[in-house]
Amino acid sequence: MASKQLREYTRDEVAKHNKADDLWIIIDGKVYDVTRFKGMHPGGSSVFLDEEIPGQDATEAFYALHRHEVLQRPQYARLQIGTVTGEESVVVARVAGALSKVPYAEPTWLTGGYHSSYYQESHRQLQKAMREFVDDVVYPDAQLREEDGKRPSPEVIEKMADLNIHAMRMGPGKHLKGKTLMNGVVTPEGFDYFHELVVSQEIGRLGARGYGDGLNAGVVIGLPPVLNFANAELRKRVSEEVLSGRKFISLAISEAFAGSDVQGLKTTAKKSEDGKYWIINGTKKWITNGTFSDYFTVGCKTEDGFTCILVERGEGVETKPIKTSYSSAAGTAYITFENVKVPVENTLGPEGGGIFVILSNFNHERWVMCCSSARAQRTIVEECLKWTAQRKAFGKPLNSQAVIRAKLANMIARVESVQTWLENITYQMNNMSYKEQASKLAGPIGLLKMYSTRCAQDTARDAVQIFGGRGITKTGMGRFIEHYYRTITFDSLLGGAEDVLGDLGVRQAIAKMPKNARL
Numbered sequence: 047m048a049s050k051q052l053r054e055y056t057r058d059e060v061a062k063h064n065k066a067d068d069l070w071i072i073i074d075g076k077v078y079d080v081t082r083f084k085g086m087h088p089g090g091s092s093v094f095l096d097e098e099i100p101g102q103d104a105t106e107a108f109y110a111l112h113r114h115e116v117l118q119r120p121q122y123a124r125l126q127i128g129t130v131t132g133e134e135s136v137v138v139a140r141v142a143g144a145l146s147k148v149p150y151a152e153p154t155w156l157t158g159g160y161h162s163s164y165y166q167e168s169h170r171q172l173q174k175a176m177r178e179f180v181d182d183v184v185y186p187d188a189q190l191r192e193e194d195g196k197r198p199s200p201e202v203i204e205k206m207a208d209l210n211i212h213a214m215r216m217g218p219g220k221h222l223k224g225k226t227l228m229n230g231v232v233t234p235e236g237f238d239y240f241h242e243l244v245v246s247q248e249i250g251r252l253g254a255r256g257y258g259d260g261l262n263a264g265v266v267i268g269l270p271p272v273l274n275f276a277n278a279e280l281r282k283r284v285s286e287e288v289l290s291g292r293k294f295i296s297l298a299i300s301e302a303f304a305g306s307d308v309q310g311l312k313t314t315a316k317k318s319e320d321g322k323y324w325i326i327n328g329t330k331k332w333i334t335n336g337t338f339s340d341y342f343t344v345g346c347k348t349e350d351g352f353t354c355i356l357v358e359r360g361e362g363v364e365t366k367p368i369k370t371s372y373s374s375a376a377g378t379a380y381i382t383f384e385n386v387k388v389p390v391e392n393t394l395g396p397e398g399g400g401i402f403v404i405l406s407n408f409n410h411e412r413w414v415m416c417c418s419s420a421r422a423q424r425t426i427v428e429e430c431l432k433w434t435a436q437r438k439a440f441g442k443p444l445n446s447q448a449v450i451r452a453k454l455a456n457m458i459a460r461v462e463s464v465q466t467w468l469e470n471i472t473y474q475m476n477n478m479s480y481k482e483q484a485s486k487l488a489g490p491i492g493l494l495k496m497y498s499t500r501c502a503q504d505t506a507r508d509a510v511q512i513f514g515g516r517g518i519t520k521t522g523m524g525r526f527i528e529h530y531y532r533t534i535t536f537d538s539l540l541g542g543a544e545d546v547l548g549d550l551g552v553r554q555a556i557a558k559m560p561k562n563a564r565l
């Protein structure tokens with residue numbers, strides 16, 4: 047469509063169009079003819095007839111009530127007929143790939159003029175490439191799918207696979223060997239946990255929690271047992287299919303009967319008479335990506351205790367969606383296994399050794415959750431900083447109220463402390479073997495996860511108070527706040543409830559107390 051010719055008007059010219067049947071307004075140096083639109087305006091026509099609006103500058107009134115993106119929607123953008131002579135727009139649209147200039151909207155290492163010893167050039171290049179990719183390809187799909195509840199579009203999954211993003215989300219390791227990562231901005235050998243943090247945090251900015259989990263979260267938790275404990279043939283086949291985005295995998299442990307209490311699980315796996323197959327019976331609940339997964343890493347009760355088995359979707363496997371407080375884009379499923387026949391070669395790790403198989407990935411899984419939680423919190427801090435600057439109450443911007451500033455202060459302190467602790471732990475991970483991480487970092491990561499999701503919930507609550515009714519409204523100014531507040535509880539439960547994780551951290555500290563320590 048050819049763009050229409052925009053003219054220049056003086057403010058005096060605009061002022062003449064100040065009647066119901068000839069009504070222009072100025073927003074941010076641009077002139078809009080809203081004569082016909084006012085009858086279709088979602089906020090009603092009367093607002094345009096208020097004595098301060100027709101023929102005048104409505105910038106302040108507009109930004110107190112609308113997100114800038116409203117003016118970018120094609121049906122509203124075409125209301126613009128010109129610009130004001132000698133004036134320039136000052137409002138900066140969301141620029142795909144760009145860093146935000148709002149204070150605290152980016153972690154310190156991405157804020158101009160600040161320094162960090164953790165990140166090198168390859169981290170910066172990866173961040174830039176990820177930001178552009180997420181903004182251009184993932185963000186638009188995230189907003190649509192979060193709305194219609196469908197799983198992330200196959201094109202997005204495929205494009206992520208082409209850049210090896212699924213593989214990078216598994217962290218450093220042999221699975222990266224020979225792969226070109228994000229068009230080569232980082233080598234497989236050079237890829238460390240800070241690179242992985244960058245990948246997780248850029249995805250964590252989506253503001254679409256259900257979709258975020260739909261975006262192959264199952265790989266992050268379901269594939270490691272296959273990579274680390276499956277036989278060579280199975281490992282190669284499944285990891286290739288899953289990391290290339292052709293197939294999906296889920297971790298299927300929790301049940302209606304038990305969650306953290308793994309010993310209380312009821313799904314059974316019994317050997318067939320010839321000893322060649324497992325016969326699996328039971329149910330699993332709250333399984334992320336389950337409605338569309340092809341593979342399930344299943345925790346089963348076996349003769350020797352608890353065993354992990356890779357089950358392929360097929361006869362006897364049924365999945366149905368569970369309605370949770372976030373969108374069905376995550377594919378959260380209830381699964382039934384009825385006499386499912388699985389070759390014994392699909393056993394992951396030793397029979398009876400399933401606890402170790404599952405526990406071995408817990409640290410990494412929880413750390414990934416901390417990465418996303420820290421970044422998602424930051425998007426809320428940015429929303430609040432912008433809103434409190436542009437919204438006026440009692441004739442002054444909201445941020446001129448001390449109570450509002452106190453809330454902002456707590457939000458900023460929380461997100462900065464979470465990120466800083468996270469970076470410290472990430473640095474430890476970079477310098478420890480996997481075994482060392484298991485013994486030295488399980489406690490700190492448990493504590494960080496507890497702290498991080500508590501901070502997130504406090505920030506969600508504060509944000510709703512700042513946005514008022516908009517903070518509980520699914521459209522308009524507060525839509526990201528409403529979404530965050532509604533879905534934040536997920537983070538506090540995934541990978542272990544807050545109290546359980548906090549307790550883990552303290553128990554580990556108690557176990558390591560020097561015997562001779564006295565006051």
Ligand code: HEM
Nearest residue numbers: 078088089093099104107108111112113116122125522523
């Ligand atoms: C080109 C100009 C405008 C466009 C395209 C526009 C568009 C919209 C849209 C799409 C909504 C629905 C809510 C949302 O998606 O954010 C809305 C709501 C609203 N608009 Fe406008 N609007 C314009 C100008 C104005 C002006 C100048 C005022 C006030 C003087 C105004 C007052 C309102 C009000 C009161 C609401 C309801 C807000 C709420 O429910 O919180 N609009 N407008």
